[in-house]
Amino acid sequence: MVIAARDFRELRLDGMSRNFGAVNALTGVTLSVRRGEFIALLGPSGCGKSTALNCLAGLLTVSSGSIWLDKTRIDRLAPEERGFGMVFQNYALFPHMSVRKNIGFGLSMQGLAKAEIARKVNEALAIVRLGDQGYKLPGQLSGGQQQRVAIARAIVIEPPLVLMDEPLSNLDAKLRLEMRAEIRRIHELIGSATIYVTHDQEEALSLADRIVVMRAGEVRQVGTPEDLYSRPAHPDVAEFMGYRNQIGSRAEKSGNLLNVIVGGVSLAGTPVDGAGEGSVVAAIRPDDLKVAAGGPISVRVESSQYHGQDFYCSGRTDDGAELYFRSEKKVTKGDSVRLAADASRVLVYSRAAS
Amino acid sequence: MSDRAVEAPAERLPLRVRLALYDLDGVTLLVLPAVLFVIALFVYPFAYGFVLSFEPKKGAWFANYAKFFSDPFLYDTIEATFRLAIPATLINVLVSIPVALRVRRMRNRRVLTTILVIPITLGTVLIAEGLLNYLGPQGWFNRTLMLFGLGQIRLVHNYTGVMLSLILSGFPFTFLLTLSYLTGIDPSLEQAAATLGAKARARFWTILMPLLAQGLAINLCLSFVQTFSVFPSAVLLGAPAGATRVISIAAYQAAYEQYDSSMASAIAMIMGFCQLFVVVLILAARRFVYRGAAGGGKG
Numbered sequence: 001m002v003i004a005a006r007d008f009r010e011l012r013l014d015g016m017s018r019n020f021g022a023v024n025a026l027t028g029v030t031l032s033v034r035r036g037e038f039i040a041l042l043g044p045s046g047c048g049k050s051t052a053l054n055c056l057a058g059l060l061t062v063s064s065g066s067i068w069l070d071k072t073r074i075d076r077l078a079p080e081e082r083g084f085g086m087v088f089q090n091y092a093l094f095p096h097m098s099v100r101k102n103i104g105f106g107l108s109m110q111g112l113a114k115a116e117i118a119r120k121v122n123e124a125l126a127i128v129r130l131g132d133q134g135y136k137l138p139g140q141l142s143g144g145q146q147q148r149v150a151i152a153r154a155i156v157i158e159p160p161l162v163l164m165d166e167p168l169s170n171l172d173a174k175l176r177l178e179m180r181a182e183i184r185r186i187h188e189l190i191g192s193a194t195i196y197v198t199h200d201q202e203e204a205l206s207l208a209d210r211i212v213v214m215r216a217g218e219v220r221q222v223g224t225p226e227d228l229y230s231r232p233a234h235p236d237v238a239e240f241m242g243y244r245n246q247i248g249s250r251a252e253k254s255g256n257l258l259n260v261i262v263g264g265v266s267l268a269g270t271p272v273d274g275a276g277e278g279s280v281v282a283a284i285r286p287d288d289l290k291v292a293a294g295g296p297i298s299v300r301v302e303s304s305q306y307h308g309q310d311f312y313c314s315g316r317t318d319d320g321a322e323l324y325f326r327s328e329k330k331v332t333k334g335d336s337v338r339l340a341a342d343a344s345r346v347l348v349y350s351r352a353a354s
Numbered sequence: 355m356s357d358r359a360v361e362a363p364a365e366r367l368p369l370r371v372r373l374a375l376y377d378l379d380g381v382t383l384l385v386l387p388a389v390l391f392v393i394a395l396f397v398y399p400f401a402y403g404f405v406l407s408f409e410p411k412k413g414a415w416f417a418n419y420a421k422f423f424s425d426p427f428l429y430d431t432i433e434a435t436f437r438l439a440i441p442a443t444l445i446n447v448l449v450s451i452p453v454a455l456r457v458r459r460m461r462n463r464r465v466l467t468t469i470l471v472i473p474i475t476l477g478t479v480l481i482a483e484g485l486l487n488y489l490g491p492q493g494w495f496n497r498t499l500m501l502f503g504l505g506q507i508r509l510v511h512n513y514t515g516v517m518l519s520l521i522l523s524g525f526p527f528t529f530l531l532t533l534s535y536l537t538g539i540d541p542s543l544e545q546a547a548a549t550l551g552a553k554a555r556a557r558f559w560t561i562l563m564p565l566l567a568q569g570l571a572i573n574l575c576l577s578f579v580q581t582f583s584v585f586p587s588a589v590l591l592g593a594p595a596g597a598t599r600v601i602s603i604a605a606y607q608a609a610y611e612q613y614d615s616s617m618a619s620a621i622a623m624i625m626g627f628c629q630l631f632v633v634v635l636i637l638a639a640r641r642f643v644y645r646g647a648a649g650g651g652k653g
Contacts (some may be wrong), residue, residue, distance in 0.1 A: 163549075
């Protein structure tokens with residue numbers, strides 16, 4: 001293997017912040033990334049994840065805090081001095097250069113010999129499986145192929161760190177799945193660290209070793225996909241991880257569990273981060289609200305969408321709260337159904353945390 | 355009845371539908387005034403002048419052209435015009451690039467744009483008058499020089515005066531054009547080049563210039579045509595009998611001093627040919643540069 005990421009041990013962000021005038025786009029991001037790790041920055045639009053990526057690439061200046069690559073401080077370096085590979089959302093392929101010229105651009109900037117460049121470009125084209133497209137212009141390629149060129153161009157300079165800014169958002173659903181697998185394969189092949197910005201939780205869960213959930217310019221939670229999925233530390237994170245039902249309630253202790261009121265009935269839930277009695281938010285994933293004949297919560301179905309295996313439904317409880325749930329059997333608007341949820345799947349957060 | 359209804363689609367489509375297949379509809383009629391305008395004010399006068407130029411007052415059909423190219427007082431005007439138009443065009447277009455590069459990143463671009471547009475709206479004559487007063491022998495520029503004992507510089511009624519006026523009135527135009535071409539280049543291309551290790555100079559030569567080239571070619575053409583037909587400033591600020599006796603002055607004199615409209619038409623035809631020659635040359639050179647979109651493909 002010719003193309004392999006430059007060696008390093010740790011990339012460290014230390015209180016990285018960026019403000020635009022009075023607006024804090026990014027506040028105090030502290031994170032440490034090891035070689036070979038795949039990190040996803042996940043959050044809704046405007047949460048600061050792209051700002052964070054641009055700060056790492058050097059395209060934006062950091063207002064305060066620092067970035068370290070092992071023992072070198074890099075946050076004052078220009079982008080061309082950092083040597084990170086970046087894949088842009090719109091690919092940013094040079095429209096006037098052939099695919100080969102695009103991929104070889106970084107190498108020729110390093111002043112490598114022609115033969116060496118040609119050899120590495122061949123290698124990169126093989127890695128992204130575009131062997132026979134080298135002499136075309138970017139405009140002659142499909143979206144997925146352009147994406148592959150953008151990746152090849154970023155990895156051929158053997159960067160220690162590859163930065164990707166929502167690279168799949170312009171592709172259709174089928175291609176997105178295909179490229180997701182490709183990105184992970186290439187990441188493992190070259191052994192770099194990858195930082196991947198996305199707003200798609202499914203993408204983050206399936207690709208990343210660790211996920212950094214961001215909201216309003218702050219890091220809300222860092223953890224493995226399993227951690228985040230089963231135990232989000234914050235109602236915001238929970239919402240992003242698919243806990244679509246978030247019900248405000250008052251809680252009462254009952255042993256290790258907390259009892260909350262959902263739809264006029266009491267439901268046992270698991271406290272998160274020491275949530276106690278008082279004002280709380282209960283978060284339940286639609287998949288965990290099961291239709292059961294003897295279930296405690298009664299709802300009237302308001303909508304039902306067929307999703308192949310089952311139905312995604314929404315219903316309203318007697319006290320007017322809207323609940324989302326999943327049903328294996330067909331239900332139609334106006335039906336009355338009863339819902340149940342396992343205590344371990346009802347997460348209770350104290351109100352103060354939100 | 356029912357038979358007819360079934361047969362109907364097989365009949366000829368209505369005219370409106372057939373026209374719509376060629377993208378012709380009611381809106382197309384809106385082009386008509388412009389077409390009439392072009393025919394009345396360009397095609398007809400051009401054809402008329404062309405024919406007229408071959409009907410000299412005396413001599414063979416090509417006598418006007420023979421006269422033009424045998425009299426240095428006439429054919430030297432071509433050189434005089436080129437000597438003004440080519441440097442003025444190059445200066446305007448080349449200087450506009452670095453300025454536009456910087457202005458592109460400015461936040462209140464509108465103030466600057468407004469300031470630059472003012473010379474265009476004022477017109478050449480006003481600029482010429484202003485320059486005469488300010489740079490003339492008794493203008494405050496020379497008075498200031500004299501105050502410091504630096505003597506006088508002759509800046510008007512010669513080549514320099516006309517050149518200054520061409521730059522002053524032409525620059526805003528080329529600048530705005532360059533700026534719009536430059537802002538049309540996707541900024542992420544430069545960012546991508548930077549992350550790949552290209553320093554500012556390399557980014558300019560490998561990314562910006564190739565993508566800007568076709569815009570600059572158009573800019574050169576427009577600017578050249580504009581400066582080639584210089585007349586008011588050549589008369590007011592120049593030496594209309596000497597260094598800045600441009601071809602339009604020769605045409606004017608033929609038409610309104612010698613009342614030889616046939617000769618004037620011939621000079622106008624020669625002038626048009628010179629412009630066409632340069633424009634074709636520039637456009638032909640475009641084949642060597644990238645001509646596609648300056649964005650990132652389908653993106």
